[in-house]
Amino acid sequence: MIPLQRVEISAQAQILLTRWTQRVEGAGATGQTARELWTDAKAPKKHVRAALESMARGAVRCMYCDDSRGTDIDHFEPLERAPLRAFVWVNHLLACSFCNSNEKNRKYPVDAEGACLLVDPTAEDPADHLTLRLSVGTYDPLSPKGKETIQVFGLNRPELIKGRVDAFVRARSILRDWHGLHKNAAPEAEVVAQALLDSPFVDVVHAMTRLKPGVAVIVVGEATVRALDTWRAVHSHSLRVGQQRVHEDTTDASCDKGAIDSTLADDDLACQGRAAGRSNDGPVRTMRNYGLIWTDPTGTPRSSAVAYDQPSAQHRKADLEREGRTNVELVPVRPGELPEPRS
Structure with missing residues (x-):
């Protein structure tokens, strides 16, 4: 799990999400009504998915395990607990079906004061709460929140451990190859770097960059340390704040406030054309x-x-x-x- 930067959704999409929140409230604000409305909400889900995919790593990786493709929109705080957050943008993350349905499902542990005990990678740095042991591929908790996060998301399930161990071997080799290309100013260097950044288990590379110098030489070896030092200088930013794809406000012209407010039935028809981030012909948003x-x-x-x-x-x-x-x-x-x- 690595930190990811949450993008800003378009004003039109926010109006749409607010409208659907009002529907949940008007229907009694129960977990059941929230789930039923979410199931029917085609237009809002298009906007949310497009924005989440613009934030995700590589080939739209799961924001929890960093392995499989993120196929599901997960409500971080479950609908049964917070039905009025069903359409709140900051409550949405992208997950693979295994992490979402088999692991997290409706779990949402809290402490005695009611504070959430799960790491949201779009709101905090996971490394504050859990650490990856590169040699064996397992996560260790650094806090109660880290402990619950590892358990709820199944971050130490066998297939993920094996994947991280293999990724660690590959990353060391790729870093050494990249280092040679970079020193020779070969154009291929950036292609290799991007392939590494887009690969599954990029949390392994992220953990390698955070190794202290005295520890790094023991963990990755002297030859890889030289490559890793150069990598930090060139690519540390892309791993520190998460990937930022271009996120554009390309909502259809018909998807304005008037169209959204016209009738409840018109929401999907008005806004199911182009969701934010899906086209290259709209103006680029400048996010503060x-x-x-x-x-x-x-x-x-x-x-x-x-x-x-x-x-x-x-x-x-x-x-x-x-x-x-x-x-x-x-x-x-x-x-x-x-x-x-x-x-």
Whole structure:
């Protein structure tokens, strides 16, 4: 599991999601009504899926296991627990069917204060809560949230462990090959780099880049350390904030507020044409990014490892304050930048 940057959905899509939230509320706001309405919501799901796919790694990888294709839209906080979040953008993640149905399903563990005990990779850095043991391919918890995340998502199921061990072998070899190409300024170097970034189990590469120098030489070997040092300098950003594909506001002209508000039955007809991020002929959105800085309960200054759009940043700020963090602030950042903790 690696950090991913949540994109901002279009204004039209947000209006549509709000409209469907109102339907859930009007139908009694139960888990059953929320699920029934979500099943019928073709247009909102088109927008949500397109935006999630623009955030996902490689060939649209699952945001939890980083292995299989993300086929399902997962409600991070389940509908049975929070029916009014059925159509809330920040409550959606992309999962493979195994992680979503066989593993997480409707689980949502919380602590004694009601705070969620699952890592949301679009709202926090998973490395704050769990660490990957590269040599054996298993995740170890660093916090109660990490422990529950490993268990609920089945991150240590045998096929994932085997996949990570194999990926570790491949990554070391590919990094050494890439390093040679990069030193010779070969055009193929970037093709090899992108293939590695798009491969399954990129969390292995992410964990390698976070190894401390004295540990790295033991874990990956001296030859790979030299390649890894260069890789950090060239590609650390792409692994630190997650992949950012171009996300465009290409909603049909007919999908405006008037069309959305016309009738309940017209929602799907008005908006099932082009969802955000599916076409190249619309204007490119310029997203305002925000990082967060705060002080943890031990008095240590901290900063976010991912950037957010403004609604997601506000949501994350509220979560941090509920968790007992103080002096939580939103900091505007340029694309590719992250804030520094307070000195």
